[in-house]
Amino acid sequence: MARTREFDTDAAIEAAMSAFRQAGYAGTSIQDLVDATGVGRGSLYAAFGSKEGLYLAVLDRYRERYAEPIVGLLKEGANARAVIREVLVGVVDATVEDGNREACLVVGAATELAHRDLVVRDRLQGTIQSLEDALFELIVRGQAAGEFSADRSAATTARLLVTTIQGLRVVGAIRPDRATLMATVDLALTCLC
Numbered sequence: 001m002a003r004t005r006e007f008d009t010d011a012a013i014e015a016a017m018s019a020f021r022q023a024g025y026a027g028t029s030i031q032d033l034v035d036a037t038g039v040g041r042g043s044l045y046a047a048f049g050s051k052e053g054l055y056l057a058v059l060d061r062y063r064e065r066y067a068e069p070i071v072g073l074l075k076e077g078a079n080a081r082a083v084i085r086e087v088l089v090g091v092v093d094a095t096v097e098d099g100n101r102e103a104c105l106v107v108g109a110a111t112e113l114a115h116r117d118l119v120v121r122d123r124l125q126g127t128i129q130s131l132e133d134a135l136f137e138l139i140v141r142g143q144a145a146g147e148f149s150a151d152r153s154a155a156t157t158a159r160l161l162v163t164t165i166q167g168l169r170v171v172g173a174i175r176p177d178r179a180t181l182m183a184t185v186d187l188a189l190t191c192l193c
Contacts, residue, residue: 007017009047009091012037017058021102024112025055056123063127074134080142081192082100084135084161088185091165095172096181104169131165132158139192157191 019028019036030051035042048054070087077083106124114121135158143146148157164184172181 005024007037007039007043007047012039012044012047013054013057013061016054017061017105018102020055020058021105021108024108025105026112042044052117052119056119058108059105059120059123059127063123063130067106067127067131070131071134074131074138077138080138080145080147081189083138083183084192088164089182090160090189091168092172092181092185095169096176097176098176101173103173104166107166107169107173110166128162132162135161142192143184152191160191161188 002175014038016033019032022028023032028051030041031043033051033054037044039047040092044054048057059181070090073087106127109120110124112141114124136154138149139154143150143154154189168181168184171184
C-alpha cells in the first residue's frame with residue numbers, strides 16, 4: 001500500500017523557493033533543500049521526482065505569486081498609464097525593500113539555466129509572454145482611449161516595458177537605490193507619450 005505524503009507540499013515549495021533565490025539552482029544542493037524544507041531526501045524525490053522537478057514547481061509557484069498578480073492588475077486597470085506606473089513602482093519597491101536580498105527567480109533562472117535547459121526556458125517564456133501580452137492589451141486600450149500615442153508599436157512598447165521590469169530587478173539587486181530606479185521608471189513611462 002502506498003504511503004500518504006507526510007509533509008506540506010506547499011510549505012516545502014516555499015522553503016525551496018527561498019533556498020533557490022538565495023543560492024541559485026547549481027548553488028543549492030539536495031542537502032540544502034532537505035535542510036531548508038525539513039523534508040527527507042527520499043520524500044522530496046517521491047514528491048517532485050528530482051531536484052529539477054522541485055525547481056520547476058518553484059518556478060510555477062513564483063509565477064503564481066509574482067507574475068500573475070501583475071498580469072491581473074494590468075488586465076483590470078482602467079487608467080492605463082497609472083496602472084503601468086503602479087506596476088513599475090511596485091517592482092522598484094519590492095526590490096529596494098527586500099531585506100533578504102533574494103534574487104528574482106526569473107532573472108536567476110534565465111541567466112543560469114535558460115540557455116541549456118529547454119524546460120526551464122519554456123517555463124520562463126510562458127511567464128514573460130503572459131506579462132508582455134497583458135501589457136500589450138493595456139497599451140492598445142490606452143492608445144484607443146487617447147492616453148498613449150498610437151505612433152509607437154504596442155507590441156514593441158510592451159517588450160520594452162517587460163525588459164525594463166527585468167532590468168529594474170537586476171540593477172536593483174546590485175544597487176537598490178530607489179531614486180535611481182525611479183528615474184528609470186520615469187524615463188520608461190515617456191515611451192508611452
